Amino acid sequence: MRIYAHRGASGFYPENTMVAFDQALKAKSDGIELDIQLSKDGHVVIIHDERVDRTTDGSGRVCDYTLAELKRFNAAKTWKDGSEFHPIPSFDEYCAWVRTTNLVTNIEIKSGIIYYPQLEEKMLALIKAHKIEDRVLISSFNHLSLLETKRLSPSLPCGALVPESGLVNAGYAIKHFGFDCYHPAYVSIDQAKVAECHEHGIAVNVWTVNTMEALENCRRWGCDGIFTNYPTVARAYVDSL
Numbered sequence: 001m002r003i004y005a006h007r008g009a010s011g012f013y014p015e016n017t018m019v020a021f022d023q024a025l026k027a028k029s030d031g032i033e034l035d036i037q038l039s040k041d042g043h044v045v046i047i048h049d050e051r052v053d054r055t056t057d058g059s060g061r062v063c064d065y066t067l068a069e070l071k072r073f074n075a076a077k078t079w080k081d082g083s084e085f086h087p088i089p090s091f092d093e094y095c096a097w098v099r100t101t102n103l104v105t106n107i108e109i110k111s112g113i114i115y116y117p118q119l120e121e122k123m124l125a126l127i128k129a130h131k132i133e134d135r136v137l138i139s140s141f142n143h144l145s146l147l148e149t150k151r152l153s154p155s156l157p158c159g160a161l162v163p164e165s166g167l168v169n170a171g172y173a174i175k176h177f178g179f180d181c182y183h184p185a186y187v188s189i190d191q192a193k194v195a196e197c198h199e200h201g202i203a204v205n206v207w208t209v210n211t212m213e214a215l216e217n218c219r220r221w222g223c224d225g226i227f228t229n230y231p232t233v234a235r236a237y238v239d240s241l
Contacts, residue, residue, distance in 0.1 A: 001218065002030040002225035003234045004106050006208050007048060011229035014076035015055060016046050017086040021094065024103075027231040031104035031137075033207075036091055036123060038116040043067040044091035044123055047075070050113050057082065063114060091123065095130035105132070106205070106227070108161065109140040109149070120148045124156075137205075139183050150178055159183045159205060166193070171200035181205055181224075186214045191221040198222065209234070 008020025009027055016034055024032050035048040040063055052058040052065070056073035067090060076086040091107075098105055111119060127136055138149050139159040146158040159181030160167075160174050166188025167173060174182050174197070181203040184193075189206060197204045205225035206218050215237055218226050228234045 001223055001238060002104070002205070003231050003238065004031040004033045004104075004205070004225055004227045005029040005231040006033050006227040006229050007035070008032060009229070009231055011210070014079040014086055016048055016089070017075050018089050018094070018097065019076075019086055021089075021097070024231055025101055028235050029103065029231040030225075031106055032098070033106040033108065033227050034094070035108045035110050036119065037062045037110045037114070038119050038122070039067045039070055040064055041066040042118075042122070044119065044126060045070055046089045046091055046094060048110070050110065052088075056088065061114075063116070091126055095126050095132060098135075099130045099132050102135075104135045104137060106137045106139055106159070109138065109142065109145040111140060111142040111145045115142070115144075120145055120152060124149070124153050127156075137181065139181070143177070143179075146179055147177070157181060159203075161207075162188075164188055169196070171197035171202045174202050175200040183207060186218070189221070189223075194221045194223055212237070 005024030007015035009023035013020040013023050021032055034046050036044050039045050051061050056075050057077045058073035071087045074085045075088045137157050139161050140146050141161045157180040160179050161183040164185040166184050170182045182197050183205050186206050194204050203224040206223050207227040209215050209226040209228045
């Protein structure tokens with residue numbers, strides 16, 4: 001069962017920052033999950049929300065700021081009372097770092113509220129430039145973005161994210177539309193649903209697994225991967241088996 005550090009080791013470090021990603025590596029995660037959007041001047045940046053308000057000391061929409069302007073915000077405002085400064089990373093700098101590791105990167109395209117023109121194309125260009133095509137997994141709640149990714153790069157694996165309500169006959173549906181993985185919320189799955197996906201050759205990666213009960217159940221059900229804020233705990237559990 002593959003362990004993805006959700007927005008990095010975000011249980012103890014500021015989410016979607018390079019320090020959180022580095023700690024995920026130190027925790028011996030198998031991979032990192034992160035979120036991408038576009039800046040006003042067309043740079044791919046790593047941040048979860050469409051607005052900067054929750055995670056930084058700025059205010060407003062990500063797409064209304066240039067990369068240089070976004071870099072001035074402290075993405076660690078809620079960590080250590082904001083006493084340390086950590087900027088919003090660009091996807092380019094992340095790729096330059098992750099290529100020196102063995103980590104797999106789950107890239108979530110945040111296009112469900114704001115559809116960013118050419119986000120998929122720009123993401124793929126950076127993946128190719130840094131030669132990490134064999135160590136990425138693309139996911140999104142907006143399945144149109146996954147279809148566009150597949151159109152541009154058919155060989156890259158794509159995972160369909162779904163809301164907490166889940167999806168009936170997920171394995172059939174995801175195979176039918178040419179995707180590779182099902183990414184459900186933990187609260188929406190059980191052993192039978194995992195088995196149905198596997199019957200269709202679809203991998204199951206579950207979000208967000210932050211309790212021992214959920215961790216144990218995902219392993220018992222045969223889930224292929226989990227997204228967790230606490231990769232150190234998950235690694236210790238998996239290694240103990």
